[in-house]
Amino acid sequence: MKIIVIDGQGGGIGRSIVERLKAELPGAELIAVGTNALATSAMLRAGADAGATGENAAIYNCAHADVIAGPMGIILANAMLGEISPAIAQAVSGSRAEKVLVPVSACHVYVAGVEEKPMSKYIENAVASIRKICGA
Numbered sequence: 727m728k729i730i731v732i733d734g735q736g737g738g739i740g741r742s743i744v745e746r747l748k749a750e751l752p753g754a755e756l757i758a759v760g761t762n763a764l765a766t767s768a769m770l771r772a773g774a775d776a777g778a779t780g781e782n783a784a785i786y787n788c789a790h791a792d793v794i795a796g797p798m799g800i801i802l803a804n805a806m807l808g809e810i811s812p813a814i815a816q817a818v819s820g821s822r823a824e825k826v827l828v829p830v831s832a833c834h835v836y837v838a839g840v841e842e843k844p845m846s847k848y849i850e851n852a853v854a855s856i857r858k859i860c861g862a
Contacts, residue, residue: 737765
């Protein structure tokens with residue numbers, strides 16, 4: 727399984743996802759895609775197998791992924807203070823990969839029915855969903 731983790735800003739959500747996935751799915755290929763070098767670096771330090779930065783890296787890797795994970799903003803053009811370009815949002819949403827998104831209210835999008843809980847619980851739920859997708 728090729729799992730792409732996309733994040734921007736400081737890469738904290740992506741870093742947490744990578745740490746948990748590396749521990750729980752050691753056989754999966756984890757690729758960190760940051761919208762900036764800081765985010766990519768954080769995910770690489772967390773154990774990602776490889777990393778790349780920028781719009782083209784996101785577009786390319788989304789086309790070759792089995793699973794794409796990250797904060798909800800990765801499907802929203804101009805999210806994360808403009809770090810998610812329309813092309814990145816389109817690449818993520820248009821990919822045939824399964825998508826596992828962590829709800830973040832900072833994106834100015836609220837998903838009806840999603841209860842507020844600590845970010846660690848959202849990460850835990852995301853990792854459990856990815857494990858299920860991977861058949862683990």
